[in-house]
Amino acid sequence: MRARRFRTTLAALTVLAVLCLPGCGSGGETASPPPAGDGARITGDVTVFAAASLAESFTRLGRDFEAAHPGVRVSFSFAGSSALANQINQGAPADVFAAAAPANMKTVTDAGNGDGTPATFARNQLVIAVPEGNPGGLTGLADLTRPGVKVALCAEQVPCGAAARRVLTAAGVRVTPVTLERDVKAALSKLRLGEVDAALVYRTDVRAAGGDVDGVEFPESAGAAYEYPIVLLSDAPNVRAGRAFVDLVLSAAGLAVLTAAGFQAP
Incomplete structure (x- = not known):
């Protein structure tokens, strides 16, 4: 009887621990990115082309993204937006493009290399x-x-x-x-x-x-003041992870990182 009661208690504690994993003991400074829209697990690598002025804030968001999706690696290419747009239009493999001006984003979308309408996520002066x-x-x-x-x-x-x-x-x-x-x-x-x-x-x-x-x-x-747009690229090698990274940038957690770096809300 005692062994059966112990096994029952242990099972209940295990279920409670599993249910608690997503939220219990949070209180750290890292904000969790929003889950993928279809609920599927994010895997693989994500390549983000981003304006040079985004280096510090996007590097922080990349660490947050990797922490929320163990095993995923985020790689960045930071440079002038015009140079990045040219690279994308010439076939450079990337999942996400974040530009420091709508004009450079338009270069990419006019060439048919954006998946959907770019979203403005920040402003800068x-x-x-x-x-x-x-x-x-x-x-x-x-x-x-x-x-x-x-x-x-x-x-x-x-x-x-x-x-x-x-x-x-x-x-x-x-x-x-x-x-x-x-x-x-x-x-x-x-x-x-x-x-x-x-x-x-x-x-x-x-x-x-x-x-x-x-x-x-x-x-x-x-x-x-310049608007910063972001878009998933139409030939993204990792569509699911790229879309999840865009969602993080557009989320409240993403805005908090950006405004802490001195960006203005869109």
Whole structure:
């Protein structure tokens, strides 16, 4: 009788433990991604092409995704959105594309390489990045034209370059940069290396750079805020996992990671 009672109690405890697995003892900082729409298990690798300015936040989301789907590996290719769009249209294998501007996304969808309508998941604005403490005393766009001030801009083909052109045109300021960089990280790197005195980069990149870089806000940036769209690619090697990653980015957990990095809600 005692052995039978022990086996019954053990079975009940086992059932309770299984039922508790998804939610008991949570309280960690990692938010769980939403489940796959069809409830099937996510397997395999996921390849995400994403704008350079998304590097820190998407890397965090990739870790969260892998934690929620054991055995799955998320690989990222971070670069300028225009370069990534060209790679996708030339047949580079990827599951998801996240761009820093609708124009670069349109390049991909117009070529028939997007699966469905892209969804906007975040917005971003430019700031003037300067060395810590702003030793040059820069306060606005007009200061970028001062004699001796070396400025780095992104090339106009990439979103940070197009945004810089828009704000400078709106402000009636003509800046002659000493360098045009392939993406926002490269422009910021020139500043951190001391090769320039200022760079027009995204607010999120200044935050990610830490204490050695400060950001000078300017009013014209509000008129050039860029929307970030994301889409599952039509030739995605891993459709199920790619769609689940897109769902994570669009979820409340994804927005929390993005806004913590300095992005604005869409």
